[in-house]
Amino acid sequence: QVQLQESGPGLVKPSQTLSLTCTVSGGSISGGTYYWSWIRQPAGKGLEWIGRIYSSGSTNYNPSLKSRVAMSVDTSKNLFSLNLSSVTAADTAVYYCARNKANYFDYWGQGTLVTVSS
């Protein structure tokens, strides 16, 4: 059973960079034809796909966030990461990592709340 766990600071100051890591267990991040995605959800609102990364390092980002997003993968540690720069209060949300199988998301982490505030 694949499990994903997000980790990172719960509070980030405006204009700084939000950095999160997703550790994958129960399966290799390099195994199969899966991509690995980040998705966020502001309180009381819907879901927004941020971007995805393959084990090779190939990425796809949501055009609405592309200028501020960078994702990386560390296959030796079985984890992938998200950096979101120049954050504002609008970036306050629960951030989920998820496994991207074909065109859907079959395994999700429990989510981590990131608040942008001074």
Added chain:
Amino acid sequence: QSVLTQPPSVSGAPGQRVTISCTGSSSNIGTFIDVHWYQQLPGTAPKLLIFGDRHRPSGVPDRFSGSKSGTSASLAISGLQAEDEADYYCQSFDTSLNAWVFGGGTKLTV
């Protein structure tokens, strides 16, 4: 404003059947691109409920079913149970945005 449109809320009594609609456009649901559905119980992460328009992952009861016609999709839940009370999201890929997109979510009250 979500690319995929869902009703904000639906409700039904225990044992009844409800449907949740998801309306898209020619750049997503209408271009032979699959629709998927997620259930999000309060305070938890979304859980895959239906993939590929109508397929259920292992462990999902057959009370949940999905369908698609044209630029719209539907999730049907029969034999409503109290534990079905949750938010439900549809999801697809948009070829114009080149991004995976979600509906705004529908809150089901049982």
